[in-house]
Amino acid sequence: MKILIFGSKGYIGGRMLEAWPEAVGTSARIDDKEAVLKALEEHQPDAVVNAAGKTGKPNVDWCETHQAETFQSNVTGVLTLAQACQERGVYLLHLASGCIFYGPSPDPKGWREDDFANPSAFYSRTKYAADLILSRLPNVGIARLRMPIDDRPAARNLIDKLANYKQVIDVANSVTVVEDLLNTCYSLVQKRGRGIFHVVNPGVMRHQDLLRLYREYVDPNHSCEWITAENLVARGLAIKARSNCILQSEHLRELGIEMRPIDVALRDTMIKYAKAIKAESTDNDSPNAPHLDSVQAANSFQFLREKPKQMKGVILAGGRGTRLSPLTNITNKHLLPVADKQMILYPLQTLLQAGIRQIMVVTGPDHAGHFMNLLGSGKEFGCNLTYRIQDESGGVAHALNLTKDFVDGDNCTVILGDNLFDENFFPHISSFKEGAMTFYKAVDDPQRFGVMELDSAGHVLSIEEKPEQPKSNFAQVGLYIYDEHAFEIISNLQPSKRGELEVTDLNNTYLRQGKLTARPVRGFWSDAGTFQSLQQATEFFSQRSNKNA
Structure with a gap:
């Protein structure tokens, strides 16, 4: 099964390209229909995955001041790519965002795939706008993920983000572990899953849960200031309030696709992350290695340092x-x-x-x-x-x-x-x-x-x-x-x-x-x-x- 990935030079697209032997990447812009059609003709894929889009740098606040570019990529580009795939009869899996829901859901179990969203930030609005159209098209799947957590250090990895923030809000959220995301998206492509899928690990994670494991396996000396969600904007740390929400994943279960519970996946990921950090720290001042003095370094990577209780x-x-x-x-x-x-x-x-x-x-x-x-x-x-x-x-x-x-x-x-x-x-x-x-x-x-x-x-x-x-x-x-x-x-x-x-x-x-x-x-x-x-x-x-x- 040949999979063509748009956005293969990005964070998630690159991980997919590496994980799937049958996958190939393209540098074609998704808002350029001629370039998209040329890529489809050249590679003759069985399926297309869209991992391209604007998320903003250093964060989504960038989208508030660059609305035209954000709309061009997240709406116009996505619909252009979808139109080309429809014309060629190629299945499209579009990577979307679960950050279109804000606050508690009507259902205590969490927001469902078919619930109407309530996006606030401009980035979230563009992501939801594309979903509304794509969800009505045949041969299209929408994989919504939230705050990816990876076992590899990266700027987009939630572990790196939270570990580097001086102030952190402690809120409950659905999140996506990248290892499970890769497996789930591959299964969706295999099954030609149609409609909307919440690709999040079952269960709820608080930021304190993640940073507690970070202290346990990576850096026992890590500390931060805990603030409320209201403080985030009030202190000028963000332009727009962030999405905090719990998502249900019933459509995945209906297809027989299961992701690991978040408490299991998070611990496993943090252990692997700690090993990756330790390997980097011994690689002659790797630019991604944490800057710890020589006294702390011996104590900061005590992952699996104690035998777990029976x-x-x-x-x-x-x-x-x-x-x-x-x-x-x-x-x-x-x-x-x-x-x-x-x-x-x-x-x-x-x-x-x-x-x-x-x-x-x-x-x-x-x-x-x-x-x-x-x-x-x-x-x-x-x-x-x-x-x-x-x-x-x-x-x-x-x-x-x-x-x-x-x-x-x-x-x-x-x-x-x-x-x-x-x-x-x-x-x-x-x-x-x-x-x-x-x-x-x-x-x-x-x-x-x-x-x-x-x-x-x-x-x-x-x-x-x-x-x-x-x-x-x-x-x-x-x-x-x-x-x-x-x-x-x-x-x-x-x-x-x-x-x-x-x-x-x-x-x-x-x-x-x-x-x-x-x-x-x-x-x-x-x-x-x-x-x-x-x-x-x-x-x-x-x-x-x-x-x-």
Whole structure:
């Protein structure tokens, strides 16, 4: 498949030309139709990618004072190129911008591909103007990206930008990791994806997230002043306010194209970036190398300098299961069958899929022997299982506290034994470093659960345990990830009105400390704690088992 790239001398176009063996570049101007047609005739491409356009130097404020040039490239040029491709019947993938959306979206999950944008800056207006026309043309795909993050130092790389700014705003955004962008755009060309695609990594990134990793892997001495978005213009640091927004990527998923979650991709990219920086710093005063004195240099590139903490797993399988009486009169509810296997095997599988091999099961004394008979040492499942008896019920946080010696300063993933998922949480669990992470799912009966209130960017505002008037329909599911500080927090918790140490109080403490993150559950979930939910789980997993048979 031969791909012709316009704008191949630019940042993203050059990366595409290097990454795709079948690609060729052209220096033809996209606003010169004769030159475009000549390039198409010369190269006879199967597809065209447009990476040309005006973004301004040093930034998009340039476009405010150079409107004619910006319009000529971002609107006239794009439509000229599209017209030529239409005449020759060649598929066109146009690299567009997600910076056409400003602020919260009508949908809490983020701006959708077909939402009408609200651009403010002249640059954003020109990008959106081209989108409006291209989106109506056949054989054209529009790939919107946002604030590219690359593992190579470059002026356009968001890592370099933020690391060099003295003042930085801490806002939540969707962003695009270049490695994933290259793979996704290639897939779009292969599939001849038509319409608009938000080519952003799933999840939300704050500038503090990026710079925290920068300090961890590149320069531990880095510092900056944190300012508000309003200060950016008020202090004269920008002419126009910048776009900050969260984007959904449903159209990519419909084509079967997945990008890595941003927390996974960002850490991987920063590690590679640190290696690239270290290599440059040893190359005799490379112009791109950071200017550090000889004393700092030995300490500034300590990427992977500490062995990551081990992730251990905890399955909480206590309680009397009274809502499933009389089935639970003679056995623990977590040993009841769901489809073709016992309930406890589902949360065990969730931990195993996440790569966890050191697991503790906490249960009551009445049926502990039954768990041991079923699960044994864990050898059959490729893990090491240990057991802890909870002599009396005292709440989820109380049960977790019993595992303190087992966790022994490591991080831990905690799953309730009646919470069944059809989703792989490996990306979240494998990339977890510190604080706490919770998960949520929209439900019809939030009063039964801990309810999470979220803002438009997906940040947790509050968590209430089984409220009479829920602030949202997002249930906090029974899956949590904690660092070693969880046990210190539990030791200071007070029993609730129910006389228990509540996991909601534990999570709210992390929330007050600014160390709690939340992620949505996109696949199936059931707590299997009532006859209705147990039946739903049985039906779901039975159907899935039949499909796989």
